Amino acid sequence: MTQELDPELTLVTGAPANGGSCVAHHEGRVVFVRYALPGERVRVRVTAERGSYWHAEAIEVIEASADRIESLCPIAGVDGAGCCDLAFADPEAARALKAQVVANQLARLGGHDWNGEAEPLSDAGPTGWRTRVRLDVGPDLRPGFHRYHSDELVTDLRCGQLPVGMLDGLPGDGPPAAQLHVAVDDNGERHVVRTARQGRRTVTKVVEGNYQAVQRVGRRRWRVPVTAFWQSHRDAAKVYSGLVADWTQPGAGATAWDLYGGAGVFAAVLGDAVGESGRVLSVDTSRGATGAARAALADLPQIEVVTDSVRRALTGQQTGASRADVAVLDPPRSGAGREVIDLLAAAGVPRVVHIGCEAASFARDIGLYLGHGYAVEKIKVFDAFPLTHHTECVALLTR
Secondary structure, X not given: OOOOOOXXXXXXXXXXXXXXXXXXXXXXXXXXXXXOOOXXXXXXXXXXXXXXXXXXXXXXXXXXXXXXXOOOOOOEOOOOEOXXXXXXXXXXXXXXXXXXXXXXXXXHHHOOOOOOOEEEOOOOOOOOOEOEEEEEEOOOOOEEEEOOOOOOEEOOOOOOOXXXXXXXXXXXXXXXXXXXXXXXXXXXXXXXXXXXXXXXXXXXEEEEOOOEEEEEEOOEEEEEEOOOOOOOEOOHHHHHHHHHHHHHOXXXXXXXXXXXXXXXXXXXXXXXXXXXXXXXXXXXXXXXXXXXXXXXXXXXXXEEEEEOOHHHHHHXXXXXXXOOOEEEEOOOOOOOHHHHHHHHHHOOOOEEEEEEOOHHHHHHHHHHXXXXXXXXXXXXXXXXXXXXXXXXXXXXXXX
C-alpha cells in the first residue's frame, strides 16, 4: 500500500547527506531535508516522493542548531534562489559538515577511509569570491537565478557569492530563454556575453566588454572566452596549480598527461617541470578552452593541446610510443568513470593527481583506482564554493 503523502511534517534532522540536505526519518521512511542543520527540530514541506524516501525543505526552524546564523546570502532559501544552500550555516561548521559528507562518500562508494578537514581555499572569506556567473533571461527579459529545481527565476541579483556591484547596471538583453555570461577578469574589467538558441544554432553576442577575459596564474596570462570554463573562485586556479606542481613532481624529460585540461593551467606547470626535453599532452573537448590553451602556452613547444574526448585520446595513446610518468585529471561533475580509469590503468601511469568537484563521483572514481591496485597517498578537500554544499577534492594516487 502506498503511504499517503503528508505535505507538512515536524522532524528532527540527523547527519548531513551528499547534496546539501540532512537526513531525517518519518514513520520508518528516510526524508532528505534541505535548509536544515543536524540536530534541528524543523517544520518541513515535502516536495517530492521517491519511493523509499522523500525530499523536503525546512519552512520553519522550531529548535535551531548553535551553528545557524543569519543568512549570508540575501536572496537564497526556501522561497528564494537556489544559489547558496548553506548560507545560513556558520562557515566553520559548514566546512565540518562538508568534510563529514566527503568521508562518508569515500567510505561507502570508494572503499577508502579518510578523516580530514575541508580547508578554506584562501583567506578571502565566505562571500564575494565568485568571478564568473551565468544567468538566464526570463519572459520579461530580466536576468535571474533559478529557484531550486525550478524554471522560475529570482531577478534580485544580490547573491552572496558575488562581489558587491558585479551585476550592477546589467544590461537587460533578450530574447527570452537566452543566457547572460558575466565575468570580472584579473584586470578588473567586466565582460557580458549573451548566448541564445536559434533553431539548431547558438548565437553569441558581446553585450559589454570583450568575448575573452584576461586571467592570470603566476607569470602567465590567458585570454579565455567568457562562455568557456574557468575556475569560479578567484583563488582556485592559483591554489590548484600550486598543488599539482607539488604533487606531480614529473622531473625534466618526463611525460605528463593533463586530461580534461581546459585552458591548460595545469599543463603550464607540468610543461615548466618537464622542460623542453619532456612532453605534456593536454586534452579537452571544448574548442574555446583548448584554443585559449594553445595561445597561452605557445612558448612551450613541449606541450601538445588536443581537442578531443579523453576516452578517444587515451585509446590512441595505447598504441603510441609514449608512456606517461604522471597524469592529472580534472573531470566534470559526473567524474572520469570506469572506461577512462580503466584506460589510464592499462597505460601503466604510475602517479595520478585526480580532482573532483562532486563528492559521490569523486568517491566512485577513487574506488575504481583502488580496484586497479592504486594506493591513495594524499587527499585534500577544499571549501572552494563557500555558502554552498559543494567541495573540491584532490587525491594523489600511486601504483
